[in-house]
Amino acid sequence: MxxxxxxxxxxxxxxxxxxxxxxxxxxxxxxxxxxxxxxxxxxxxxxxxxxxxxxQPVEAMVGGRTADRSGPRKGSYRDRSPISGVLNPIAPPVTLRVMDDHTANTTTTLGLAYQGPPGRVHGGFVASLLDHIMGYAAGTVGTWIFTRSLTVDYDHAVPLFEELAISARVDHIDGRKIWVVGEIRAEGSVVARARGLWLPPRAVPKGNEG
Ligand SMILES: CCCCCCCC(=O)SCCNC(=O)CCNC(=O)[C@H](O)C(C)(C)COP(=O)(O)OP(=O)(O)OC[C@H]1O[C@@H](n2cnc3c(N)ncnc32)[C@H](O)[C@@H]1OP(=O)(O)O
Known part of the structure; x- marks a missing residue:
């Protein structure tokens, strides 16, 4: 082609x-x-x-560089993300900005597919949004990192149909531990906050050392 x-x-x-x-x-x-x-x-x-x-066969799609390469695998792993993947229909319209100063941010507006209590975003999805943006902020420090802990404060209702501004920054680094804070704002006010710990695996999975 x-x-x-x-x-x-x-x-x-x-x-x-x-x-x-x-x-x-x-x-x-x-x-x-x-x-x-x-x-x-x-x-x-x-x-x-x-x-x-x-x-494509699922075996070819699972994981990033750990994917089974025996079958065809076309397209970016990130495009398939459930939170920011442009090719994943369950991902809302989100454009991620990942900055050199170990911060990440985005804006999005969520519709009824994400409803928890009437008119509000489902709490699990609120946590997912924070986890994802915070993961990208942590990812500016190390390539292979996973969420180890995430604590969310739901200060106020996170509204549907209103623009949400989600931001995260690396708070501090303690050896392997990357501590990240994040928040969601609606109409300029903080509606949810999170603090979390990101860690690399103790050993990089075989075949992914490069
Ligand atoms: C590109 C797209 C980016 C988007 C990212 C989205 C985020 C994700 O979806 S990640 C997926 C969800 N997360 C996972 O699957 C991770 C599953 N867990 C794991 O694989 C492992 O636990 C892993 C690799 C994170 C950490 O392993 P390991 O280092 O053995 O953990 P562990 O020894 O228990 O903890 C490490 C350190 O953190 C400390 N720690 C753990 N939890 C806490 C906590 N809640 N508070 C304070 N300290 C803690 C431990 O005490 C330990 O400290 P020390 O090293 O000083 O003894």
């Missing part, structure tokens, strides 16, 4: 992911008595049939 074709294909994939996001939103808002339910199920089934021969 030529570069031009690759670029067109990429744009089509991004558009498809956006449609899938819109579909998730429509699914959670559907009237349960809708007469289009049978046609909806049928059309989605035919979309899945279209994709059947084009999805």
């Amino acid at each position: 030529s570069h031009a074709d690759q670029s067109v294909n990429r744009q089509s994939l991004l558009a498809a992911a956006d449609h899938a996001r819109a579909l998730l939103d429509a699914m959670v808002r559907l009237d349960e008595d809708t007469p289009v339910a049978p046609e909806l199920a049928q059309r989605l089934e035919s979309v899945l049939e279209l994709l059947a021969d084009h999805v």
